Amino acid sequence: MGEEKVTIVDATGSFCPGPLMELIAELRDTEIGAVVELLSSDKGSAQDVPVWVRKVGHEMLGSEEKDGVWHIRVRKLK
Amino acid sequence: MKILIIGGGMGGTILANNLARRLHAELQDGKARITMLSASERHMYQPGLLYVALGRMMPDELYRDQRSLLEPQIDFHVDPVEEFALDRHQVRAKSGKTYPYDALVIATGSRIFPQGVPGLEEAAEFFYTEESALRMYKRLREFEGGRVVIAVGVPHKCPMAPLEITFMLHDYFKDRGILDKTQIHYTYPIGRTHSLENVAKWATPEFDRLGISYETLFNMKEIDVRGKVVHSEEGTDAPYDLLIAIPAHKGMEVIEKNGLGKSGWIPTHRHRLNMEGRDNVFVLGDTTNLPISKAGSTAHFEADALAENLAAMVKIGAPVRDYDGKVFCFIEAGKDRATYAMFNYQNPPNPKPPTKAVHWFKTAYNKLYWASARGLL
Incomplete structure:
Protein backbone atom coordinates (compact mmCIF):
# COMPACT_ATOMS: atom_id res chain seq x y z
CA MET A 1 0.00 0.00 0.00
CA GLY A 2 1.42 3.39 -1.04
CA GLU A 3 1.79 6.36 1.26
CA GLU A 4 -1.15 8.77 1.45
CA LYS A 5 -0.76 11.78 -0.83
CA VAL A 6 -0.49 14.99 1.17
CA THR A 7 -0.89 18.47 -0.32
CA ILE A 8 1.51 20.94 1.28
CA VAL A 9 0.38 24.53 1.74
CA ASP A 10 3.43 26.62 2.58
CA ALA A 11 2.08 29.66 4.44
CA THR A 12 5.31 30.51 6.23
CA GLY A 13 5.86 34.26 6.29
CA SER A 14 2.17 34.87 5.53
CA PHE A 15 0.62 37.74 7.45
CA CYS A 16 -2.13 38.54 4.98
CA PRO A 17 -4.26 36.61 4.10
CA GLY A 18 -2.58 34.35 6.69
CA PRO A 19 -2.22 30.62 7.26
CA LEU A 20 -5.83 29.78 8.19
CA MET A 21 -7.13 31.62 5.11
CA GLU A 22 -4.66 29.67 2.96
CA LEU A 23 -5.92 26.42 4.50
CA ILE A 24 -9.58 27.35 3.98
CA ALA A 25 -8.90 28.19 0.31
CA GLU A 26 -7.02 24.92 -0.25
CA LEU A 27 -9.69 22.78 1.41
CA ARG A 28 -12.40 24.38 -0.74
CA ASP A 29 -10.65 23.08 -3.87
CA THR A 30 -9.70 19.67 -2.47
CA GLU A 31 -11.46 16.31 -2.72
CA ILE A 32 -13.24 14.94 0.37
CA GLY A 33 -10.87 12.57 2.20
CA ALA A 34 -7.72 14.41 1.05
CA VAL A 35 -5.03 15.43 3.54
CA VAL A 36 -3.54 18.93 3.59
CA GLU A 37 -0.43 19.88 5.57
CA LEU A 38 -0.26 23.56 6.46
CA LEU A 39 3.17 25.06 7.15
CA SER A 40 3.01 28.17 9.30
CA SER A 41 5.61 30.32 11.02
CA ASP A 42 2.83 32.01 13.01
CA LYS A 43 2.46 30.36 16.41
CA GLY A 44 -1.16 31.55 16.64
CA SER A 45 -2.05 29.14 13.83
CA ALA A 46 -1.36 26.18 16.10
CA GLN A 47 -4.34 27.36 18.19
CA ASP A 48 -6.58 28.95 15.51
CA VAL A 49 -6.53 26.12 12.99
CA PRO A 50 -7.76 23.31 15.31
CA VAL A 51 -10.60 25.55 16.55
CA TRP A 52 -11.82 26.15 12.99
CA VAL A 53 -11.26 22.56 11.87
CA ARG A 54 -13.39 21.20 14.72
CA LYS A 55 -16.09 23.84 14.27
CA VAL A 56 -16.49 23.02 10.56
CA GLY A 57 -16.21 19.26 11.09
CA HIS A 58 -12.95 18.29 9.37
CA GLU A 59 -10.38 16.04 11.08
CA MET A 60 -7.24 17.25 12.85
CA LEU A 61 -4.51 14.71 12.18
CA GLY A 62 -1.70 16.39 14.07
CA SER A 63 0.31 19.50 14.79
CA GLU A 64 4.02 19.70 15.51
CA GLU A 65 6.70 22.36 15.50
CA LYS A 66 10.01 21.85 13.68
CA ASP A 67 12.58 24.66 13.66
CA GLY A 68 10.02 27.42 14.20
CA VAL A 69 7.57 26.11 11.60
CA TRP A 70 4.28 24.47 12.63
CA HIS A 71 3.21 21.50 10.50
CA ILE A 72 -0.55 21.13 10.86
CA ARG A 73 -2.25 18.18 9.15
CA VAL A 74 -5.96 18.21 8.35
CA ARG A 75 -8.22 15.75 6.53
CA LYS A 76 -11.19 17.17 4.62
CA LEU A 77 -14.35 15.34 5.72
CA LYS A 78 -17.19 17.26 4.07
CA MET B 1 16.42 38.26 -25.46
CA LYS B 2 12.75 38.05 -26.37
CA ILE B 3 10.65 38.91 -23.29
CA LEU B 4 6.97 38.06 -23.63
CA ILE B 5 4.50 39.46 -21.07
CA ILE B 6 1.02 37.94 -20.88
CA GLY B 7 -1.47 40.33 -19.28
CA GLY B 8 -1.89 44.11 -19.41
CA GLY B 9 -3.00 44.70 -15.83
CA MET B 10 -1.07 46.48 -13.12
CA GLY B 11 1.76 43.93 -12.82
CA GLY B 12 2.33 43.41 -16.55
CA THR B 13 2.15 47.11 -17.38
CA ILE B 14 4.52 48.27 -14.62
CA LEU B 15 6.94 45.50 -15.52
CA ALA B 16 6.91 46.30 -19.25
CA ASN B 17 7.50 50.03 -18.73
CA ASN B 18 10.16 49.53 -16.07
CA LEU B 19 11.97 47.05 -18.34
CA ALA B 20 11.71 49.31 -21.39
CA ARG B 21 13.48 52.08 -19.48
CA ARG B 22 16.20 49.78 -18.16
CA LEU B 23 16.74 48.21 -21.57
CA HIS B 24 16.48 51.34 -23.71
CA ALA B 25 19.81 50.76 -25.48
CA GLU B 26 19.28 47.00 -25.90
CA LEU B 27 15.84 47.60 -27.41
CA GLN B 28 17.35 50.15 -29.82
CA ASP B 29 20.06 47.82 -31.09
CA GLY B 30 17.86 44.70 -31.20
CA LYS B 31 19.50 42.79 -28.33
CA ALA B 32 16.20 42.76 -26.45
CA ARG B 33 12.56 42.81 -27.42
CA ILE B 34 9.48 43.28 -25.20
CA THR B 35 6.10 42.01 -26.38
CA MET B 36 2.87 42.27 -24.41
CA LEU B 37 -0.30 40.30 -25.13
CA SER B 38 -3.50 41.41 -23.41
CA ALA B 39 -7.14 40.39 -23.52
CA SER B 40 -8.26 44.03 -23.68
CA GLU B 41 -7.33 47.31 -25.36
CA ARG B 42 -8.39 49.07 -22.16
CA HIS B 43 -6.66 49.16 -18.77
CA MET B 44 -8.88 49.29 -15.69
CA TYR B 45 -7.92 50.77 -12.31
CA GLN B 46 -9.65 48.05 -10.34
CA PRO B 47 -9.41 49.61 -6.84
CA GLY B 48 -11.72 52.36 -8.12
CA LEU B 49 -14.65 49.94 -8.26
CA LEU B 50 -15.11 50.30 -4.49
CA TYR B 51 -15.82 54.00 -5.02
CA VAL B 52 -18.10 53.35 -8.03
CA ALA B 53 -20.21 51.08 -5.81
CA LEU B 54 -20.77 54.04 -3.46
CA GLY B 55 -21.31 56.66 -6.17
CA ARG B 56 -18.01 58.41 -5.49
CA MET B 57 -16.28 57.67 -8.81
CA MET B 58 -17.72 57.31 -12.29
CA PRO B 59 -16.85 54.20 -14.33
CA ASP B 60 -15.15 56.24 -17.07
CA GLU B 61 -12.57 57.43 -14.52
CA LEU B 62 -11.32 53.85 -14.20
CA TYR B 63 -10.13 53.32 -17.76
CA ARG B 64 -7.25 54.34 -20.03
CA ASP B 65 -6.25 53.08 -23.43
CA GLN B 66 -3.61 50.40 -22.72
CA ARG B 67 -1.37 51.46 -25.62
CA SER B 68 -1.25 55.02 -24.21
CA LEU B 69 0.23 53.69 -20.94
CA LEU B 70 3.10 51.81 -22.57
CA GLU B 71 6.56 52.97 -23.61
CA PRO B 72 6.64 53.20 -27.43
CA GLN B 73 9.26 50.44 -27.84
CA ILE B 74 6.89 47.85 -26.33
CA ASP B 75 5.26 45.67 -28.97
CA PHE B 76 1.61 45.49 -27.80
CA HIS B 77 -1.13 43.24 -29.17
CA VAL B 78 -4.71 42.61 -28.07
CA ASP B 79 -4.50 38.88 -28.57
CA PRO B 80 -5.35 36.73 -25.54
CA VAL B 81 -3.31 33.57 -25.09
CA GLU B 82 -5.08 30.24 -25.48
CA GLU B 83 -2.20 27.76 -25.29
CA PHE B 84 1.02 27.85 -23.28
CA ALA B 85 3.60 25.54 -24.93
CA LEU B 86 6.26 25.93 -22.23
CA ASP B 87 8.50 23.09 -23.51
CA ARG B 88 8.66 24.77 -26.93
CA HIS B 89 9.10 28.27 -25.41
CA GLN B 90 6.10 29.71 -27.19
CA VAL B 91 2.43 30.58 -26.72
CA ARG B 92 -0.45 30.46 -29.19
CA ALA B 93 -2.98 33.29 -29.04
CA LYS B 94 -6.62 33.67 -30.07
CA SER B 95 -5.65 35.06 -33.51
CA GLY B 96 -3.88 31.76 -34.23
CA LYS B 97 -0.52 33.50 -34.14
CA THR B 98 2.37 31.90 -32.26
CA TYR B 99 4.64 34.07 -30.10
CA PRO B 100 8.09 32.66 -29.19
CA TYR B 101 10.02 33.80 -26.10
CA ASP B 102 13.27 33.48 -24.22
CA ALA B 103 11.63 34.72 -21.00
CA LEU B 104 7.88 34.51 -20.36
CA VAL B 105 6.00 36.52 -17.71
CA ILE B 106 2.47 35.44 -16.84
CA ALA B 107 0.38 38.19 -15.22
CA THR B 108 -3.16 37.26 -16.18
CA GLY B 109 -4.79 38.18 -12.85
CA SER B 110 -7.83 36.70 -11.17
CA ARG B 111 -11.61 36.68 -11.44
CA ILE B 112 -14.50 36.44 -9.00
CA HIS B 249 -11.63 34.41 -6.49
CA LYS B 250 -9.94 32.05 -8.92
CA GLY B 251 -7.11 32.57 -11.35
CA MET B 252 -7.96 32.87 -15.03
CA GLU B 253 -9.52 29.93 -16.83
CA VAL B 254 -6.68 29.75 -19.40
CA ILE B 255 -4.22 28.96 -16.58
CA GLU B 256 -6.34 26.05 -15.35
CA LYS B 257 -7.06 24.76 -18.87
CA ASN B 258 -3.34 24.65 -19.64
CA GLY B 259 -2.63 22.77 -16.41
CA LEU B 260 -0.34 25.50 -15.07
CA GLY B 261 -1.90 25.60 -11.60
CA LYS B 262 -4.88 24.42 -9.58
CA SER B 263 -7.71 26.98 -9.52
CA GLY B 264 -5.66 29.16 -11.85
CA TRP B 265 -2.88 29.92 -9.32
CA ILE B 266 0.59 29.07 -10.62
CA PRO B 267 3.12 27.58 -8.16
CA THR B 268 5.73 30.34 -7.89
CA HIS B 269 9.08 30.72 -6.12
CA ARG B 270 8.50 33.28 -3.37
CA HIS B 271 11.76 35.19 -3.90
CA ARG B 272 12.76 34.62 -7.54
CA LEU B 273 9.15 34.72 -8.85
CA ASN B 274 9.81 31.99 -11.41
CA MET B 275 7.22 29.29 -11.99
CA GLU B 276 8.30 26.24 -9.98
CA GLY B 277 10.30 23.95 -12.27
CA ARG B 278 10.76 26.57 -15.02
CA ASP B 279 13.76 28.91 -15.07
CA ASN B 280 12.50 31.12 -17.90
CA VAL B 281 8.83 31.48 -16.86
CA PHE B 282 7.93 34.12 -14.28
CA VAL B 283 4.65 34.91 -12.54
CA LEU B 284 3.31 38.22 -11.20
CA GLY B 285 0.45 39.49 -9.07
CA ASP B 286 -2.77 37.61 -8.44
CA THR B 287 -1.66 34.74 -10.73
CA THR B 288 0.91 33.40 -8.23
CA ASN B 289 0.05 30.88 -5.51
CA LEU B 290 2.12 32.88 -3.00
CA PRO B 291 0.58 33.23 0.48
CA ILE B 292 0.46 37.01 0.28
CA SER B 293 -2.24 39.56 -0.52
CA LYS B 294 -3.85 39.49 -3.92
CA ALA B 295 -3.59 43.23 -4.40
CA GLY B 296 -2.31 45.76 -6.91
CA SER B 297 0.54 46.79 -4.65
CA THR B 298 1.78 43.19 -4.50
CA ALA B 299 1.87 43.07 -8.30
CA HIS B 300 3.60 46.46 -8.31
CA PHE B 301 6.43 45.50 -5.94
CA GLU B 302 6.88 42.11 -7.59
CA ALA B 303 7.10 43.85 -10.97
CA ASP B 304 9.81 46.20 -9.66
CA ALA B 305 11.93 43.25 -8.50
CA LEU B 306 11.36 41.20 -11.63
CA ALA B 307 12.14 44.14 -13.95
CA GLU B 308 15.47 44.60 -12.21
CA ASN B 309 16.21 40.88 -12.55
CA LEU B 310 15.18 40.50 -16.20
CA ALA B 311 17.18 43.59 -17.17
CA ALA B 312 20.17 42.19 -15.29
CA MET B 313 19.79 38.87 -17.09
CA VAL B 314 19.99 40.72 -20.41
CA LYS B 315 22.97 42.80 -19.28
CA ILE B 316 25.06 40.39 -17.16
CA GLY B 317 23.31 37.04 -17.57
CA ALA B 318 22.18 36.69 -13.93
CA PRO B 319 19.42 38.05 -11.63
CA VAL B 320 20.40 40.50 -8.91
CA ARG B 321 17.52 40.76 -6.47
CA ASP B 322 15.05 38.73 -4.41
CA TYR B 323 11.42 39.77 -3.92
CA ASP B 324 10.97 40.21 -0.15
CA GLY B 325 7.19 39.87 0.01
CA LYS B 326 6.57 43.62 0.23
CA VAL B 327 2.93 44.75 0.22
CA PHE B 328 1.43 48.19 0.96
CA CYS B 329 -2.33 48.56 1.33
CA PHE B 330 -4.41 51.63 2.07
CA ILE B 331 -7.37 50.99 4.38
CA GLU B 332 -10.34 53.32 4.03
CA ALA B 333 -11.90 53.67 7.49
CA GLY B 334 -15.01 55.54 6.40
CA LYS B 335 -15.79 58.32 3.94
CA ASP B 336 -12.98 60.64 5.00
CA ARG B 337 -10.43 58.76 7.13
CA ALA B 338 -7.91 56.08 6.21
CA THR B 339 -4.83 54.26 7.40
CA TYR B 340 -2.44 51.81 5.75
CA ALA B 341 -0.66 48.50 6.28
CA MET B 342 2.86 47.78 5.03
CA PHE B 343 4.54 44.41 5.52
CA ASN B 344 6.75 41.75 3.96
CA TYR B 345 7.60 38.08 4.56
CA GLN B 346 9.56 38.97 7.72
CA ASN B 347 7.77 41.95 9.25
CA PRO B 348 4.09 42.20 10.16
CA PRO B 349 2.28 45.52 9.70
CA ASN B 350 1.41 47.88 12.50
CA PRO B 351 -1.31 50.22 11.21
CA LYS B 352 -1.64 53.65 12.82
CA PRO B 353 -4.98 55.26 13.80
CA PRO B 354 -6.84 56.50 10.68
CA THR B 355 -6.41 60.13 9.62
CA LYS B 356 -7.90 62.45 7.06
CA ALA B 357 -4.43 63.00 5.57
CA VAL B 358 -4.06 59.33 4.60
CA HIS B 359 -7.56 59.34 3.10
CA TRP B 360 -6.67 62.31 0.93
CA PHE B 361 -3.44 60.62 -0.08
CA LYS B 362 -5.46 57.57 -1.15
CA THR B 363 -7.81 59.87 -3.08
CA ALA B 364 -4.79 61.42 -4.78
CA TYR B 365 -3.37 57.98 -5.53
CA ASN B 366 -6.61 57.11 -7.35
CA LYS B 367 -5.42 59.70 -9.91
CA LEU B 368 -1.68 59.17 -9.52
CA TYR B 369 -2.16 55.49 -10.38
CA TRP B 370 -1.75 56.26 -14.07
CA ALA B 371 1.74 57.59 -13.41
CA SER B 372 2.43 54.45 -11.42
CA ALA B 373 1.30 52.21 -14.28
CA ARG B 374 3.58 54.13 -16.63
CA GLY B 375 6.43 53.27 -14.27
CA LEU B 376 6.97 56.85 -13.09
CA LEU B 377 6.04 56.33 -9.42
Missing part, protein backbone atom coordinates in the same frame (compact mmCIF):
# COMPACT_ATOMS: atom_id res chain seq x y z
CA PHE B 113 -16.08 33.02 -8.63
CA PRO B 114 -19.44 33.55 -6.88
CA GLN B 115 -20.69 30.32 -8.50
CA GLY B 116 -18.76 28.41 -5.81
CA VAL B 117 -21.47 29.27 -3.24
CA PRO B 118 -25.00 28.22 -4.29
CA GLY B 119 -27.30 31.25 -4.49
CA LEU B 120 -24.59 33.87 -4.02
CA GLU B 121 -24.58 35.24 -7.56
CA GLU B 122 -28.33 35.74 -7.45
CA ALA B 123 -28.62 37.07 -3.90
CA ALA B 124 -25.60 39.28 -3.29
CA GLU B 125 -24.33 42.64 -4.39
CA PHE B 126 -20.62 42.95 -5.03
CA PHE B 127 -18.20 45.39 -6.61
CA TYR B 128 -15.49 43.49 -8.46
CA THR B 129 -16.71 44.32 -11.99
CA GLU B 130 -18.03 47.56 -13.45
CA GLU B 131 -21.46 46.02 -13.98
CA SER B 132 -21.76 44.65 -10.44
CA ALA B 133 -20.45 47.86 -8.83
CA LEU B 134 -23.06 49.93 -10.67
CA ARG B 135 -25.79 47.45 -9.77
CA MET B 136 -24.71 47.67 -6.13
CA TYR B 137 -24.81 51.46 -6.18
CA LYS B 138 -28.34 51.48 -7.60
CA ARG B 139 -29.42 48.92 -4.99
CA LEU B 140 -27.94 51.07 -2.20
CA ARG B 141 -29.82 54.11 -3.47
CA GLU B 142 -33.09 52.20 -3.16
CA PHE B 143 -32.26 50.74 0.27
CA GLU B 144 -34.35 52.28 3.05
CA GLY B 145 -33.01 50.36 6.05
CA GLY B 146 -32.81 46.82 7.37
CA ARG B 147 -30.14 44.27 8.13
CA VAL B 148 -27.04 44.46 5.97
CA VAL B 149 -24.74 41.43 6.03
CA ILE B 150 -21.16 41.52 4.75
CA ALA B 151 -19.97 38.02 3.78
CA VAL B 152 -16.47 37.11 2.66
CA GLY B 153 -15.24 34.30 0.38
CA VAL B 154 -11.70 32.89 0.32
CA PRO B 155 -9.35 33.66 -1.37
CA HIS B 156 -10.28 37.20 -2.39
CA LYS B 157 -8.60 40.12 -4.08
CA CYS B 158 -7.77 43.08 -1.83
CA PRO B 159 -7.79 41.80 1.76
CA MET B 160 -8.76 45.26 3.02
CA ALA B 161 -11.97 45.35 0.95
CA PRO B 162 -14.22 43.67 3.56
CA LEU B 163 -13.31 46.28 6.18
CA GLU B 164 -13.34 49.19 3.75
CA ILE B 165 -16.80 48.48 2.36
CA THR B 166 -18.14 48.00 5.90
CA PHE B 167 -16.83 51.33 7.20
CA MET B 168 -17.78 53.16 4.01
CA LEU B 169 -21.31 51.71 4.07
CA HIS B 170 -21.66 52.90 7.67
CA ASP B 171 -20.88 56.47 6.60
CA TYR B 172 -23.03 56.16 3.46
CA PHE B 173 -26.09 55.12 5.50
CA LYS B 174 -25.34 57.83 8.06
CA ASP B 175 -25.18 60.51 5.34
CA ARG B 176 -28.48 59.27 3.90
CA GLY B 177 -30.07 59.51 7.36
CA ILE B 178 -31.02 55.82 7.52
CA LEU B 179 -28.35 54.55 9.91
CA ASP B 180 -30.87 54.35 12.78
CA LYS B 181 -32.97 51.97 10.65
CA THR B 182 -29.96 49.90 9.53
CA GLN B 183 -28.00 47.15 11.28
CA ILE B 184 -24.64 46.31 9.69
CA HIS B 185 -23.46 42.76 10.44
CA TYR B 186 -19.89 41.91 9.41
CA THR B 187 -18.78 38.32 9.03
CA TYR B 188 -15.26 37.01 8.50
CA PRO B 189 -13.81 33.55 7.72
CA ILE B 190 -11.22 33.28 10.52
CA GLY B 191 -11.32 33.79 14.28
CA ARG B 192 -10.83 37.57 14.33
CA THR B 193 -12.17 40.50 12.32
CA HIS B 194 -9.20 40.65 9.92
CA SER B 195 -6.41 38.34 8.86
CA LEU B 196 -3.78 40.87 9.99
CA GLU B 197 -3.77 40.70 13.78
CA ASN B 198 -2.86 44.36 14.25
CA VAL B 199 -5.55 45.44 11.78
CA ALA B 200 -8.10 43.31 13.67
CA LYS B 201 -6.99 44.95 16.96
CA TRP B 202 -7.84 48.32 15.44
CA ALA B 203 -11.00 47.30 13.55
CA THR B 204 -12.81 45.44 16.34
CA PRO B 205 -13.11 48.40 18.76
CA GLU B 206 -14.08 50.58 15.76
CA PHE B 207 -16.96 48.18 15.06
CA ASP B 208 -17.98 48.37 18.73
CA ARG B 209 -17.83 52.16 18.67
CA LEU B 210 -19.92 52.40 15.49
CA GLY B 211 -22.49 49.78 16.52
CA ILE B 212 -21.48 47.32 13.80
CA SER B 213 -22.08 43.72 14.91
CA TYR B 214 -19.65 41.02 13.84
CA GLU B 215 -19.31 37.26 13.67
CA THR B 216 -16.01 35.47 13.09
CA LEU B 217 -15.33 31.91 11.89
CA PHE B 218 -18.05 32.39 9.28
CA ASN B 219 -17.51 30.85 5.81
CA MET B 220 -20.36 31.00 3.34
CA LYS B 221 -21.79 27.57 2.47
CA GLU B 222 -24.98 28.49 0.62
CA ILE B 223 -27.55 31.25 0.38
CA ASP B 224 -31.26 30.69 0.91
CA VAL B 225 -32.27 33.28 -1.66
CA ARG B 226 -36.00 33.15 -0.94
CA GLY B 227 -35.60 33.09 2.86
CA LYS B 228 -32.77 35.69 2.71
CA VAL B 229 -30.37 33.77 4.94
CA VAL B 230 -26.66 33.01 4.57
CA HIS B 231 -25.81 29.54 5.89
CA SER B 232 -22.21 29.08 7.01
CA GLU B 233 -19.90 26.07 6.84
CA GLU B 234 -19.65 26.40 10.62
CA GLY B 235 -23.37 25.77 11.06
CA THR B 236 -24.56 29.31 11.85
CA ASP B 237 -27.02 31.51 9.94
CA ALA B 238 -27.00 35.18 9.02
CA PRO B 239 -30.39 36.58 7.95
CA TYR B 240 -30.22 39.67 5.73
CA ASP B 241 -32.24 42.29 3.93
CA LEU B 242 -29.22 43.34 1.87
CA LEU B 243 -26.30 40.99 1.28
CA ILE B 244 -22.94 42.48 0.31
CA ALA B 245 -20.37 39.84 -0.67
CA ILE B 246 -16.68 39.69 -1.28
CA PRO B 247 -16.80 36.59 -3.52
CA ALA B 248 -14.05 34.00 -3.58
